[in-house]
Amino acid sequence: MKGIIFDFNGTMFMDSDLHEAAWLYVIQKYTEKKMTEEDILKHIHGKTNDVILRHFISSELTDEQVEQLSDEKEAYYRKLVLASPNHQGFTKGLKEVLAYSKEKKIPMTIASASPKVNIDFYFDYLNLGDWFEYDQIVYHTGTFPGKPAPDIFLIAAQKIAVEPENCLVVEDSYSGLQAARNAQIGTIVAIDPIGKNREIFAAEGLAQDGIIEDFTRFIPTYLQ
Template sequence: MTGIIFDFNGTMFQDSPLHEAAWFEMIAKYSSKTLSEDDILHHMHGHTNDEILKCFISEDLTDAQISELSLTKEANYRDLCLQNPDNLILTTGLIDVLDHLKAKKVPMTIATAGIKENVDFYFDVFDLGRWFDYSKVVYDDGSFPGKPQPDIFLKAAENLALPPQACLVIEDAFSGILAANRAGIGTVLAIDPTGQNREKFAASDLHINQIISDFTEFPEVV
């Protein structure tokens, strides 16, 4: 049986512009660095907040400073989400996919670089408890290195009681796909709704089985 591990941000929920806006505001406040598209692709999306803060603000931030800045950024991001209620929806086709997987009793969970406060927000706003066991969700709790290290997907596979090679991961971020490769995930799907990353994905050495635009193109796994 194949287990499904979903990334969340930019995959289940098309919120990348909102995360970017919150990060741009914070980085502009505390740093003079200018962010390039490459910085955003390789050093922002998919990474944990402490890694992003150390990369773009300062390597010398204390744990207390990182915690405070992280909570501030995520609170700002959630406010942006609520300010755009028309866009506070799951990715096209996803609800049908989740309903189908649940009906077929396919093991599935979420592995996100987001923090617990955001996961709580998503479970409330999107009623994710219809499909997912909260206790099996993997999020940034500070206990393991973030993507592109494989730990997050190894932990998610363990939560599903499956070996990594028996799992399918769906990701939107370069770092997340690299983490899935390093974890030995059997099938890796990339989602690229706007088409802006397809050439970069294709030109990389990443192992990607399929690139989809939304969940209406999700493969039949059972």
């Protein structure tokens, strides 16, 4: 392993509950559809907003409508983050991992399905610039297919100048783990803080190098 690619939401920042709440708000506002646990696992987390909106609201949405609905959802989500006393920092143990990786000069970046507006928010809210180069972050631009396609991780590996087989990916989502596998990433680690998806990740071979709850043992397990 010579480089680290982190997913962000639900991995570096434990905000899956807030994204679910924001999506529930938008979906219930514009449709009568209900979100099941399987929907959340396979059709929400790790997916890009355009895919989610066209799946749940209408496949006929125009690009302009998608942009408007996406902006509404993300604004609501960011409002939830700022109002939540439980969402003010990184996942447990992650700061130590970032400091260690920076000290050891391990190339690292973020590959997220989030839009640019959220990445900008995270750089301000969590001071991501202390550890990451902005121009190396990969986020959703609409110019490449989203997870589970491999593109996002292949682009991320290229940005840190490390071959995919020499990268370690940390992911929490079903589609994100599929994307890492499709990209032939060398080391794939799932993070599942409450054991919600452990069985399906293991059953489908999506966490070939382990499932962690947080980053407290990450350095001795994967970086030394």
